[in-house]
């Protein structure tokens with residue numbers, strides 16, 4: 001059993017409030033997903049620089065990276081269904 005680590009994707013967005021690339025969204029996923037599907041979702045995001053929170057469409061992500069070490073406590077930032 002895995003504890004504390006989850007596979008998934010990290011999306012980086014540009015903050016519409018402060019303009020910095022400090023807005024991150026995490027999308028837990030057990031397997032690989034196509035970038036097209038990831039981009040089609042809406043994510044609840046928060047800015048690490050200014051604290052802005054809101055919704056961001058995956059289409060506007062400036063970077064998508066796969067990780068095997070998603071932090072469990074960030075699970076609440078997953079996609080809105």
Ligand SMILES: [Zn+2]
Pocket residue numbers: 015016017018019020022047048049050051052
């Ligand atoms: Zn910001």
